[in-house]
Amino acid sequence: NAGVTQTPKFQVLKTGQSMTLQCAQDMNHEYMSWYRQDPGMGLRLIHYSVGAGITDQGEVPNGYNVSRSTTEDFPLRLLSAAPSQTSVYFCASSYRVGGRQPQHFGDGTRLSIL
Amino acid sequence: KNEVEQSPQNLTAQEGEFITINCSYSVGISALHWLQQHPGGGIVSLFMLSSGKKKHGRLIATINIQEKHSSLHITASHPRDSAVYICAVGNFGNEKLTFGTGTRLTIIP
Numbered sequence: 001n002a003g004v005t006q007t008p009k010f011q012v013l014k015t016g017q018s019m020t021l022q023c024a025q026d027m028n029h030e031y032m033s034w035y036r037q038d039p040g041m042g043l044r045l046i047h048y049s050v051g052a053g054i055t056d057q058g059e060v061p062n063g064y065n066v067s068r069s070t071t072e073d074f075p076l077r078l079l080s081a082a083p084s085q086t087s088v089y090f091c092a093s094s095y096r097v098g099g100r101q102p103q104h105f106g107d108g109t110r111l112s113i114l
Numbered sequence: 115k116n117e118v119e120q121s122p123q124n125l126t127a128q129e130g131e132f133i134t135i136n137c138s139y140s141v142g143i144s145a146l147h148w149l150q151q152h153p154g155g156g157i158v159s160l161f162m163l164s165s166g167k168k169k170h171g172r173l174i175a176t177i178n179i180q181e182k183h184s185s186l187h188i189t190a191s192h193p194r195d196s197a198v199y200i201c202a203v204g205n206f207g208n209e210k211l212t213f214g215t216g217t218r219l220t221i222i223p
Contacts, residue, residue, distance in 0.1 A: 035213075042118065042200070042213030058210070090157060099144040099204010099211060100164065107156035 002026050006091050006106035013081045013113050021076040021109050023091030029104070031097040032074040036060065036087040037108075043090065049074055050097045081113045116141045120201050120214040128222055133188040135217045137201030140182065144204040147211070148175050148186050151198040160186070160199075191221045 007022045025032065033048035045058030049068040063085060065077040074093075078085060089109045094101035117140040127133055137146070148160040161168050161175040163184075168175050172191075177184040188195055201214040 040215060042215050043202075043211075044213075045210060048210075092157075098209045099206075100162070101204075102162050103147060103149075103159050103202075103211070105149075105157035105159070 004091055004093055004104050004106040006089075006109050008109060009107065010110050011112070013078075013111065015081060015083060015113060017078075017081050019078050019081065021078075021089055021091075021111070023074045023076065023106060024072050025074075025091075025093040025104070026072065027093065027095075027104065028071060029093035029095050030071070031094045031101065032068065033058070033092050034064070034066065034074070034076045035090045035092065036085075037090060038087050046076065046089075048097075078111075083113045085111065086113045087111060116143065116203055116205050116212045118201055118203055118212050118214040120199075120217050122217060123215070124218045124220075126220045126222065127191055129192060131191050131221075133191050133195070133219065133221075135186045135199050135201075135219070137184045137186070137214055138182060139203045139212075142179075142182075142206060144206055144209065146177055146184050147202040147204070148184075149200040149202060151200060151216070153197070157200070188219075193221045193223050195219060196221050 004025045034046040035043040044060050047066040049055045055066050091106040119138050121136045145164045147162050151157045172189045174187040198216040200216045202211045
C-alpha cells in the first residue's frame, strides 16, 4: 500500500510556464483534495473532488485546474505559472468527504516560480 | 468561518520534558485532527477526535468541546519528536478542514 503518492517532489518553473502536479492514491478513497502551504499560514484548500468526474473549487482556486477521470488520480494543473504560486503543495485523500474522516497526505511538492 | 489558533508558535525543550501544544477554535466542529510534519517531509495524521481523550504511545490528545479547545501532549520527549504539529478542524455544513498555522517543536538532546 503506497498511500498517497505525489510527483514531482521539487520543481522550478519560469513565469508563464504550465505544468501538472500528479497525485495518486491506492486506497479507493472517494475524496481527494489539493492544498497549498505558505509560510505563516495554515494549509489552504485549492480544489477538491468527491468522486470520479466530480470536482469543485476550494478557498484559493484561481490559476489552477483539476480533473478526476479515475478514482485513483487527481492531477493539479498550473495554467500559466506566477511567482505567487510558489508554495508547497499537498494532495490528501480520505475514504469519504467530511471532517470526521481520517486524512492521508502525500509527501508534498515544493514548487518555485521564477 | 472557523478560526483556528495554535499556541505556542515555537517551542524548544530539553529531551525528556513534558510537552503541551494547544489549539483553540471559534465555531463548533465535527472533529479535530492533530497532524505532524517533519522538516522537508510530508504530513502524517496523529489523531482524530470529537470528544474526550486519545492516547498513542507517548502522545496524548484531549478535547474540550464546551471550551472549544484541544491539547496535544508528548511525554518523555525525544529529539525525533522535533517537527511541526498542526491542528485542523472539520467544519459542520461544508465538511471542509480549517488548519492552524502549526507549532514548531524542537527537542534538544
